[in-house]
Amino acid sequence: MKIRDILGQGRPTISFEVFPPKTAENYESVKEAALEIAKLQPAFMSVTYGAGGGTSRYTVDIAAALKNQGGVTPLAHLTCVSSTREKVHQVLAELKEQGIENVLALRGDIPADGRVAHDYRYASELIREIREAGDFCIGAACYPEGHVESENKTDDIRHLKEKVEAGCDFVTTQMFFDNNILYNFLYRIREQGISVPVAAGIMPVTNKSQMKRICQMSGTELPARFKALLDRFGNDPAAMKQAGIAYATEQIIDLIANGVDAIHVYSMNKPEVAARIRENLSDIIK
Numbered sequence: 403m404k405i406r407d408i409l410g411q412g413r414p415t416i417s418f419e420v421f422p423p424k425t426a427e428n429y430e431s432v433k434e435a436a437l438e439i440a441k442l443q444p445a446f447m448s449v450t451y452g453a454g455g456g457t458s459r460y461t462v463d464i465a466a467a468l469k470n471q472g473g474v475t476p477l478a479h480l481t482c483v484s485s486t487r488e489k490v491h492q493v494l495a496e497l498k499e500q501g502i503e504n505v506l507a508l509r510g511d512i513p514a515d516g517r518v519a520h521d522y523r524y525a526s527e528l529i530r531e532i533r534e535a536g537d538f539c540i541g542a543a544c545y546p547e548g549h550v551e552s553e554n555k556t557d558d559i560r561h562l563k564e565k566v567e568a569g570c571d572f573v574t575t576q577m578f579f580d581n582n583i584l585y586n587f588l589y590r591i592r593e594q595g596i597s598v599p600v601a602a603g604i605m606p607v608t609n610k611s612q613m614k615r616i617c618q619m620s621g622t623e624l625p626a627r628f629k630a631l632l633d634r635f636g637n638d639p640a641a642m643k644q645a646g647i648a649y650a651t652e653q654i655i656d657l658i659a660n661g662v663d664a665i666h667v668y669s670m671n672k673p674e675v676a677a678r679i680r681e682n683l684s685d686i687i688k
Protein backbone atom coordinates (compact mmCIF):
# COMPACT_ATOMS: atom_id res chain seq x y z
CA MET A 403 0.00 0.00 0.00
CA LYS A 404 1.13 3.54 -0.66
CA ILE A 405 1.76 5.70 2.39
CA ARG A 406 0.05 8.71 0.81
CA ASP A 407 -3.19 6.68 0.89
CA ILE A 408 -2.62 5.62 4.52
CA LEU A 409 -1.93 9.18 5.69
CA GLY A 410 -4.80 10.60 3.67
CA GLN A 411 -7.49 8.78 5.65
CA GLY A 412 -8.01 11.56 8.18
CA ARG A 413 -7.46 9.51 11.35
CA PRO A 414 -4.51 9.22 13.75
CA THR A 415 -1.81 6.77 12.68
CA ILE A 416 1.39 5.56 14.27
CA SER A 417 4.46 4.27 12.44
CA PHE A 418 7.83 3.05 13.68
CA GLU A 419 11.40 3.27 12.42
CA VAL A 420 14.19 0.73 12.50
CA PHE A 421 17.76 0.85 11.24
CA PRO A 422 19.51 -1.96 9.34
CA PRO A 423 22.53 -3.87 10.67
CA LYS A 424 26.03 -2.76 9.73
CA THR A 425 27.28 -6.34 9.42
CA ALA A 426 25.87 -9.70 8.35
CA GLU A 427 26.29 -11.13 11.87
CA ASN A 428 23.68 -8.73 13.24
CA TYR A 429 21.19 -9.22 10.43
CA GLU A 430 19.00 -11.84 12.12
CA SER A 431 18.76 -9.98 15.44
CA VAL A 432 17.77 -6.74 13.70
CA LYS A 433 15.20 -8.57 11.58
CA GLU A 434 13.80 -10.19 14.70
CA ALA A 435 13.49 -6.81 16.46
CA ALA A 436 11.82 -5.30 13.37
CA LEU A 437 9.32 -8.17 13.13
CA GLU A 438 8.57 -7.87 16.83
CA ILE A 439 7.69 -4.19 16.31
CA ALA A 440 5.62 -5.17 13.25
CA LYS A 441 3.39 -7.24 15.58
CA LEU A 442 2.10 -3.92 16.97
CA GLN A 443 0.45 -3.42 13.56
CA PRO A 444 1.68 0.11 12.84
CA ALA A 445 0.39 2.00 9.81
CA PHE A 446 3.83 1.51 8.23
CA MET A 447 7.46 0.96 9.23
CA SER A 448 10.49 2.75 7.87
CA VAL A 449 13.97 1.28 7.45
CA THR A 450 16.86 3.73 7.37
CA TYR A 451 19.72 3.67 4.88
CA GLY A 452 23.37 3.59 5.90
CA ALA A 453 25.19 6.70 4.72
CA GLY A 454 27.37 5.69 1.79
CA GLY A 455 25.08 2.86 0.71
CA GLY A 456 27.39 0.02 1.82
CA THR A 457 24.54 -1.67 3.70
CA SER A 458 21.78 -0.91 1.16
CA ARG A 459 21.06 -4.62 0.72
CA TYR A 460 20.06 -4.87 4.39
CA THR A 461 17.68 -1.92 4.06
CA VAL A 462 15.95 -3.67 1.16
CA ASP A 463 15.97 -7.07 2.90
CA ILE A 464 14.57 -5.78 6.21
CA ALA A 465 11.91 -3.80 4.32
CA ALA A 466 11.01 -6.94 2.35
CA ALA A 467 10.84 -9.03 5.56
CA LEU A 468 8.49 -6.45 7.11
CA LYS A 469 6.23 -6.71 4.09
CA ASN A 470 6.32 -10.47 3.54
CA GLN A 471 6.70 -11.82 7.07
CA GLY A 472 5.47 -8.92 9.20
CA GLY A 473 2.48 -7.93 7.06
CA VAL A 474 3.36 -4.25 7.44
CA THR A 475 3.74 -1.61 4.72
CA PRO A 476 7.46 -0.77 4.50
CA LEU A 477 9.10 2.56 3.72
CA ALA A 478 12.70 2.18 2.51
CA HIS A 479 15.02 5.16 3.00
CA LEU A 480 17.49 6.00 0.22
CA THR A 481 20.26 8.62 0.35
CA CYS A 482 22.05 10.00 -2.70
CA VAL A 483 24.93 12.36 -1.92
CA SER A 484 27.48 9.58 -1.51
CA SER A 485 25.96 7.43 -4.26
CA THR A 486 26.41 7.19 -7.97
CA ARG A 487 23.34 7.35 -10.21
CA GLU A 488 23.98 3.72 -11.09
CA LYS A 489 23.85 2.66 -7.42
CA VAL A 490 20.61 4.56 -6.84
CA HIS A 491 18.98 2.84 -9.81
CA GLN A 492 20.24 -0.53 -8.67
CA VAL A 493 18.55 -0.03 -5.27
CA LEU A 494 15.34 1.20 -6.92
CA ALA A 495 15.32 -1.94 -9.08
CA GLU A 496 15.76 -4.12 -5.97
CA LEU A 497 12.89 -2.32 -4.24
CA LYS A 498 10.65 -2.81 -7.27
CA GLU A 499 11.55 -6.47 -7.44
CA GLN A 500 10.47 -6.87 -3.81
CA GLY A 501 7.23 -4.95 -4.42
CA ILE A 502 8.27 -2.13 -2.06
CA GLU A 503 6.28 0.92 -3.12
CA ASN A 504 7.42 3.60 -0.66
CA VAL A 505 10.78 5.40 -0.61
CA LEU A 506 12.00 8.18 1.69
CA ALA A 507 14.30 10.18 -0.58
CA LEU A 508 17.18 11.87 1.21
CA ARG A 509 20.35 13.66 0.39
CA GLY A 510 22.25 12.11 3.33
CA ASP A 511 24.84 13.86 5.49
CA ILE A 512 27.99 15.15 3.86
CA PRO A 513 30.76 12.81 5.12
CA ALA A 514 33.30 14.33 7.55
CA ASP A 515 36.03 14.12 4.91
CA GLY A 516 33.79 15.99 2.45
CA ARG A 517 34.03 13.25 -0.16
CA VAL A 518 30.78 12.93 -2.12
CA ALA A 519 29.95 11.16 -5.37
CA HIS A 520 28.91 14.26 -7.39
CA ASP A 521 25.91 12.74 -9.19
CA TYR A 522 23.47 14.40 -6.76
CA ARG A 523 23.59 17.57 -4.69
CA TYR A 524 20.15 17.75 -3.10
CA ALA A 525 17.31 15.41 -2.24
CA SER A 526 15.05 17.23 -4.73
CA GLU A 527 17.17 15.82 -7.59
CA LEU A 528 16.73 12.30 -6.22
CA ILE A 529 12.97 12.81 -5.83
CA ARG A 530 12.66 13.90 -9.46
CA GLU A 531 14.55 10.84 -10.59
CA ILE A 532 12.53 8.40 -8.45
CA ARG A 533 9.34 9.95 -9.81
CA GLU A 534 10.53 9.10 -13.32
CA ALA A 535 11.82 5.64 -12.35
CA GLY A 536 8.49 4.07 -11.42
CA ASP A 537 5.23 4.20 -9.53
CA PHE A 538 6.73 4.91 -6.09
CA CYS A 539 5.14 6.87 -3.27
CA ILE A 540 7.91 9.28 -2.24
CA GLY A 541 8.56 10.82 1.16
CA ALA A 542 11.16 13.42 2.15
CA ALA A 543 12.71 14.81 5.32
CA CYS A 544 11.84 18.17 6.87
CA TYR A 545 13.24 20.13 9.79
CA PRO A 546 10.91 22.08 12.11
CA GLU A 547 13.97 23.81 13.66
CA GLY A 548 15.67 24.27 10.28
CA HIS A 549 18.32 21.97 8.81
CA VAL A 550 21.74 22.41 10.47
CA GLU A 551 23.35 23.66 7.26
CA SER A 552 20.59 26.15 6.56
CA GLU A 553 21.24 29.77 7.46
CA ASN A 554 17.58 30.48 8.11
CA LYS A 555 14.24 28.71 8.23
CA THR A 556 12.81 30.70 5.32
CA ASP A 557 15.38 29.28 2.89
CA ASP A 558 14.98 25.82 4.35
CA ILE A 559 11.20 25.96 3.82
CA ARG A 560 11.77 27.20 0.26
CA HIS A 561 13.95 24.17 -0.39
CA LEU A 562 11.33 21.93 1.19
CA LYS A 563 8.82 23.35 -1.28
CA GLU A 564 11.20 22.41 -4.11
CA LYS A 565 11.12 18.81 -2.85
CA VAL A 566 7.32 18.82 -2.89
CA GLU A 567 7.28 20.33 -6.37
CA ALA A 568 9.76 17.66 -7.49
CA GLY A 569 7.13 15.07 -6.57
CA CYS A 570 7.24 14.09 -2.92
CA ASP A 571 3.95 12.87 -1.49
CA PHE A 572 4.53 13.35 2.24
CA VAL A 573 7.24 14.53 4.62
CA THR A 574 8.55 13.24 7.93
CA THR A 575 10.03 15.61 10.48
CA GLN A 576 13.30 15.49 12.29
CA MET A 577 12.70 14.75 15.98
CA PHE A 578 11.69 17.68 18.18
CA PHE A 579 10.90 17.93 21.89
CA ASP A 580 8.74 21.03 21.99
CA ASN A 581 5.45 20.70 20.13
CA ASN A 582 5.14 24.47 19.73
CA ILE A 583 8.11 24.27 17.34
CA LEU A 584 6.13 21.89 15.16
CA TYR A 585 2.93 23.97 15.30
CA ASN A 586 4.89 27.04 14.21
CA PHE A 587 6.57 25.08 11.40
CA LEU A 588 3.22 23.71 10.18
CA TYR A 589 1.78 27.22 10.11
CA ARG A 590 4.76 28.45 8.08
CA ILE A 591 4.80 25.64 5.52
CA ARG A 592 1.03 25.72 4.99
CA GLU A 593 1.33 29.48 4.46
CA GLN A 594 3.89 28.72 1.73
CA GLY A 595 1.46 26.36 0.01
CA ILE A 596 3.03 23.09 1.13
CA SER A 597 0.00 20.90 1.67
CA VAL A 598 1.35 17.31 1.70
CA PRO A 599 0.83 15.25 4.90
CA VAL A 600 3.45 15.80 7.60
CA ALA A 601 4.42 12.88 9.85
CA ALA A 602 5.68 14.17 13.19
CA GLY A 603 8.91 12.41 14.21
CA ILE A 604 9.00 11.56 17.91
CA MET A 605 12.05 10.17 19.66
CA PRO A 606 11.48 8.35 22.96
CA VAL A 607 14.76 9.10 24.71
CA THR A 608 15.93 6.18 26.79
CA ASN A 609 19.63 6.92 26.99
CA LYS A 610 21.25 10.19 28.07
CA SER A 611 24.56 9.92 26.19
CA GLN A 612 22.90 8.90 22.92
CA MET A 613 20.71 11.99 23.28
CA LYS A 614 23.56 14.44 23.71
CA ARG A 615 25.29 13.15 20.57
CA ILE A 616 22.14 13.22 18.44
CA CYS A 617 21.25 16.76 19.52
CA GLN A 618 24.74 18.03 18.77
CA MET A 619 24.55 16.59 15.27
CA SER A 620 21.04 17.73 14.46
CA GLY A 621 20.88 21.05 16.30
CA THR A 622 17.69 19.96 18.11
CA GLU A 623 16.72 22.22 21.04
CA LEU A 624 16.00 20.61 24.38
CA PRO A 625 13.30 22.40 26.41
CA ALA A 626 13.97 22.97 30.12
CA ARG A 627 11.31 20.43 31.06
CA PHE A 628 13.12 17.78 29.05
CA LYS A 629 16.58 18.74 30.35
CA ALA A 630 15.24 18.26 33.88
CA LEU A 631 14.40 14.64 33.03
CA LEU A 632 17.89 14.05 31.66
CA ASP A 633 19.47 15.63 34.75
CA ARG A 634 17.31 13.75 37.22
CA PHE A 635 17.11 10.31 35.58
CA GLY A 636 19.98 10.26 33.06
CA ASN A 637 22.19 8.03 35.21
CA ASP A 638 19.45 5.54 36.07
CA PRO A 639 18.70 3.61 32.85
CA ALA A 640 15.39 2.12 33.98
CA ALA A 641 14.08 5.46 35.28
CA MET A 642 15.31 7.27 32.15
CA LYS A 643 13.48 4.79 29.97
CA GLN A 644 10.25 5.25 31.91
CA ALA A 645 10.55 9.04 31.85
CA GLY A 646 11.51 9.09 28.14
CA ILE A 647 8.53 6.94 27.18
CA ALA A 648 6.17 9.07 29.29
CA TYR A 649 7.51 12.29 27.72
CA ALA A 650 7.13 10.92 24.18
CA THR A 651 3.61 9.68 24.99
CA GLU A 652 2.59 13.11 26.28
CA GLN A 653 4.03 14.78 23.20
CA ILE A 654 2.05 12.43 20.94
CA ILE A 655 -1.22 12.93 22.82
CA ASP A 656 -0.84 16.70 22.60
CA LEU A 657 -0.08 16.47 18.86
CA ILE A 658 -3.14 14.33 18.16
CA ALA A 659 -5.32 16.57 20.33
CA ASN A 660 -4.19 19.47 18.16
CA GLY A 661 -4.93 17.74 14.87
CA VAL A 662 -1.54 16.29 13.96
CA ASP A 663 -2.63 12.82 12.93
CA ALA A 664 0.53 11.20 11.54
CA ILE A 665 2.93 10.13 14.28
CA HIS A 666 6.26 8.54 13.39
CA VAL A 667 8.22 7.07 16.31
CA TYR A 668 11.99 6.71 16.12
CA SER A 669 11.85 3.35 17.87
CA MET A 670 15.54 2.52 17.20
CA ASN A 671 15.16 -1.30 17.00
CA LYS A 672 13.67 -1.40 20.50
CA PRO A 673 10.47 -3.48 20.48
CA GLU A 674 9.86 -2.94 24.19
CA VAL A 675 9.88 0.84 23.82
CA ALA A 676 7.61 0.68 20.77
CA ALA A 677 5.22 -1.65 22.61
CA ARG A 678 4.99 0.57 25.67
CA ILE A 679 4.20 3.63 23.58
CA ARG A 680 1.63 1.69 21.56
CA GLU A 681 0.00 0.47 24.78
CA ASN A 682 -0.10 4.01 26.21
CA LEU A 683 -2.06 5.10 23.11
CA SER A 684 -4.29 2.05 22.70
CA ASP A 685 -7.56 3.99 22.89
CA ILE A 686 -6.23 7.11 21.17
CA ILE A 687 -4.86 5.46 18.03
CA LYS A 688 -7.18 2.55 17.23
Ligand code: FAD
Binds near residue numbers: 449452551552575603
Ligand atom coordinates in the same frame (compact mmCIF):
# COMPACT_ATOMS: atom_id res chain seq x y z
P1 FAD B 1 18.11 18.23 1.35
O1 FAD B 1 16.64 18.35 1.30
O2 FAD B 1 18.84 18.09 0.05
O3 FAD B 1 18.66 19.50 2.14
C1 FAD B 1 20.01 19.56 2.60
C2 FAD B 1 20.40 21.01 2.83
O4 FAD B 1 20.52 21.67 1.57
C3 FAD B 1 19.38 21.82 3.62
O5 FAD B 1 20.08 22.74 4.41
C4 FAD B 1 18.58 22.54 2.52
O6 FAD B 1 18.00 23.74 2.98
C5 FAD B 1 19.67 22.79 1.49
N1 FAD B 1 19.18 22.85 0.11
C6 FAD B 1 18.28 22.05 -0.48
N2 FAD B 1 18.11 22.40 -1.76
C7 FAD B 1 18.94 23.44 -2.00
C8 FAD B 1 19.23 24.26 -3.15
N3 FAD B 1 18.61 24.04 -4.32
N4 FAD B 1 20.14 25.25 -3.01
C9 FAD B 1 20.78 25.47 -1.83
N5 FAD B 1 20.55 24.74 -0.72
C10 FAD B 1 19.63 23.74 -0.81
N6 FAD B 1 20.37 10.03 6.83
C11 FAD B 1 20.86 8.82 6.40
O7 FAD B 1 22.06 8.72 6.11
N7 FAD B 1 20.04 7.72 6.29
C12 FAD B 1 18.73 7.78 6.57
O8 FAD B 1 18.01 6.77 6.45
C13 FAD B 1 18.18 9.02 7.03
N8 FAD B 1 16.85 9.14 7.33
C14 FAD B 1 16.34 10.35 7.73
C15 FAD B 1 14.96 10.46 7.99
C16 FAD B 1 14.41 11.67 8.40
C17 FAD B 1 12.93 11.77 8.66
C18 FAD B 1 15.26 12.81 8.59
C19 FAD B 1 14.69 14.11 9.07
C20 FAD B 1 16.62 12.71 8.31
C21 FAD B 1 17.18 11.49 7.87
N9 FAD B 1 18.55 11.36 7.57
C22 FAD B 1 19.05 10.14 7.14
C23 FAD B 1 19.45 12.52 7.73
C24 FAD B 1 19.57 13.34 6.43
O9 FAD B 1 20.20 12.56 5.43
C25 FAD B 1 20.38 14.60 6.74
O10 FAD B 1 19.65 15.45 7.58
C26 FAD B 1 20.93 15.35 5.54
O11 FAD B 1 21.92 16.28 6.02
C27 FAD B 1 19.91 16.16 4.75
O12 FAD B 1 19.12 15.36 3.99
P2 FAD B 1 17.83 15.97 3.20
O13 FAD B 1 17.27 14.88 2.38
O14 FAD B 1 16.95 16.69 4.14
O15 FAD B 1 18.60 17.03 2.25
